[in-house]
Amino acid sequence: MSDSQDIFAAGGVDAPEQPAPGAAQPYRVLARKYRPSKFSELIGQDAMVQTLANAIKRDRLAHAFLMTGVRGVGKTSTARLIAKALNCIGEDGQGGPTIDPCGQCEPCRSIAEGSFIDVIEMDAASHTGVDDVREIIEAVRYSSVSARYKIYIIDEVHMLSKNAFNALLKTLEEPPPHVKFIFATTEVNKVPITVLSRCQRFDLKRISAEQLSAHFGMIVEKEGVTAEQEALDLIAQAAEGSVRDGLSILDQAIAHADMDGDGQVKAVQIRDMLGLSDRSAVRRLFAKLLEGDSAALLDAISEQYKIGVEPLSLMNGLLSLSHQVTLFKVGRASDPTLSDSAKQQFADWSEQLSYPVLHRLWQLLLKGYQEVQQAHLPREACEMALLRVLCAGDMPDPGKLAKMLEQNGSVTASTATMQEAAPPPPQAAPVAQTTPLAPAPAPTETPEPQAGALPNDFSEVVKAVGRVSAVLESILIADMRLISLDAPNVIYQPVRAIGDSDIRKITEALRQETGRDWKFTEGQGEAQPSLVEREQQIRDAERQAILDAPLVKAAFEAFPDAVLLEDEDSRPQESRSA
Template sequence: MSHQVLARKWRPKNFDTLVGQENTVQALINALDQERLHHAYLFTGTRGVGKTTLARILAKSLNCEKGISSKPCGECSSCLAVDKGNFVDLIEVDAASNTKVDEMRELLENSQYAPTSGRFKVYIIDEVHMLSNSAFNAMLKTLEEPPEHIKFILATTDPEKVPVTVLSRCLQFNLKQMVIEKISSHLDMILTEEKIKYEKKALGLIAKSAKGSMRDALSILDQAIAYSGNEISEQKISEMLGIVDNDFLTNILYKLADNKGDELIKISCEMNNKNIALDSTLDDLARLIHEVSVYQVAPSKSQGFLDDDEIKKLSKLYTAETLQLLYQIVINGKKDIYLAPDLLTGFNTTLLRMLAFFPSMQSEKIESKIPERKIESTSKASLEKKNSQAQIKGELKDPQEFDGDWHELVKNLKLGIANSLAQECEFKTYQNYIFELTLDSNKSHLMQENYIKKLEESIINHFNKKIKVKILVDQVKETPAIKSSDEKSKLLKETESAMMKDGFVKDLIENFDAQVVPTSIEPINNKGK
């Protein structure tokens, strides 16, 4: 089979066919169409996410003979030359190769001359962080006083190594890693166009092993086509990549739930006999555990590489806390597996650790161990107490007088649609039957006549007096909304610190390098608010 390398053949030639990076693409489209052009752009992101592809499309958009546009014609000689890689005014430099670094100065010295055939001379400098200091200095000079006809498009995987002086002169875009679904559906499209048969699950495997890089995904796909012949099947791809069959992974979680240590060891030996890469299997296991956890809170967000039924079954076997711990153990296992005498030993140890922790986690039902719930109950009790006090206060208080406590008042008003307005207002003064309130400018959308009227009405009803409400837009410090979010975060902090002090959790942290993700803890009485 002779065919052009897929990554090259399917390299997107315009913004429409580019996969992912929607935010960056939209920003560039707007800039081009409104001709709000910057003289230096910086694309950052891990390898294979589309930095140079974007740079080339941008270069083409800037130089299309039909005019600057987000939709370069693709037919004029400039567009064609950019696509072929021989456009004279597009200078591509790979800063990672040393010889070229020395050429930088010379290149930049030439930049003062007008472009030969295009509108702009475009310099694409890939892996720009690799430039030498003198090369950066040379570039900086041009960046400080850029001639009209120059555009820089810089790309790097490591923006932290780019001098701030350069960064500050660039419009920066952070490109995201591609998600598995996007990669997989792109592969799907390519294979359909190429008329190559495939199993959908095989594409999922390729997408997963590409780790967010479309370029890697396409090169694995190239190998897969060569390896598989007529049809790209899940089995062939698993073989080729040495990836573990999902059945092994789900089986591990089933046997663990059954507390069957011997079966777990049997599974890992079988995997080892099949030459499955046990180290990367830990990645897959972590991913599976993650998927089950996600399913527990958001069933619709399942990534769909396992049958929903399977995920559902697994999600019922484990508590959320156990899944968090198992995940942590697996992630640690990834570190330890290379220190182990061999991969099988390392892998087995991880399984045994999971087993060692699992029964205690499940059977002793952490409620009794983690004081989280105690805090929940005390804080709940104190909150209830507070509420009842408020009720008493409300009953005893003369409803005819305003005591200056706006927060309390807001709680007692029947606000209806005016609630969000009242929550965001800060109390200023109450004089001559006029409530003066302030509203932050970023909440000024709440300043609607019907809201204000409703607020006024509810105050009038409450005090049984003809009262007016005046709202000014100004900075606010303490609104009911701010106060309640402060209270919530205080409560959360208390819960967190108590949880961290708990012996059981401490043990995990110390002996297992387990980590409690602080924001994952939430007192129950805040749930649903």
């Protein structure tokens, strides 16, 4: 018995249990445990690694690097690897900068542990001010303590204030030879261009689902866990290109699998854990949409809702499915996780569905997704959106509608009816080809009045004034309703108030044109429409005649939300300018 145990025994107290030798270390999450320790373990960033390797070999190292990309693609890990690569001295202590650091020398081990004095990591989110940058500026003047380079790693650099960025500019442009800066950010658009121009920028890409799935398979093997390939594929898809997100989900999935007792990560568990819809169930739901079976469609939605699938996830799955079918149709299918039966089903759908139908399906599903996203009742919004898609499937596209009408002999009859009941479309109508300053088109052009003769029609009065002033002409066209014309006397009713000065100018213009004094008098009684109002009446009649045509009626019955558009060039000048 040791002396310490004797002391406890003498006092009548049991000695505390001694910790077992080699006790287990605190658990580290997978995202930290499998952080890359060398560039060969950094997946999906081959172009950046090659650039850095060439720069090191040729001794063309930049003084500042900027790593940008979405969360979890390896920005901070890459910064630490660069710090290792630049400060590695090799196992024999004689090595230089290398793209393949040994991981055994003091700098490599200390950087990995985060305790190396010459590699300073700073979180810009909590050190945003000028004072924090001033400390860096003052410290860079001193050489490194034991390393080849003093390296500053500033994470989330976009969080620095404007003044802090400005304070750093001079040092960043001309740092001492022993100093390197490495910045990391997820929002590079917030970094001033003056900083970007002083850095060598690397855009880290999202990791593909195939690479993530293979990476997770290697990790579960190292962890002594088995996993279904479909489960790993689901995790890789849910990670959305982020290694850290995927490892966090995998960590949770392994814990969930252990609760079941067999230790295997299964796809059904991943779906339950993440609230994902079963891909085969989504395909069945898609088939119900195409079949037009509303009762089966609602039952399928209810079934998915009961097992915990969120309506938004269901809409997202249908959108993805619609996109995949379209890719199959253009011959660009690229999802290696699909089973043979799923590929065959996609191929069949791609043959059955035309491009217009697929486009319409995508638009309707996208609209439904937005509605479900904003709805207070997501399930009800999902059902209504999918029922709308189902009803839209019964509507023929314009091409098929035209063929149906043609086969029934409706096109010829409708065309003849339109020719009898309606004038040409707006773009070919006589109104569109005459100047908007003229009255309603007449079968023949009114001849110009002879010199000295008085105009006997109001349109001639308008033309005479127009030869002097376009402004005065517009007043006659838009603001004057004619009651009677007995040249040179005009009795009118104003659409809106016309100033006395304008009337004097109009009469003066007519005196110049006709050599006679004219008199305009505001009166009461039945008045004709103004020239603008008369033109609009003609256009309304033309539009109604088109809408009453059988072919157009059939089109509106097939497409209730359709709108008859008007050619911009055919609108009256007054309405366009307004």
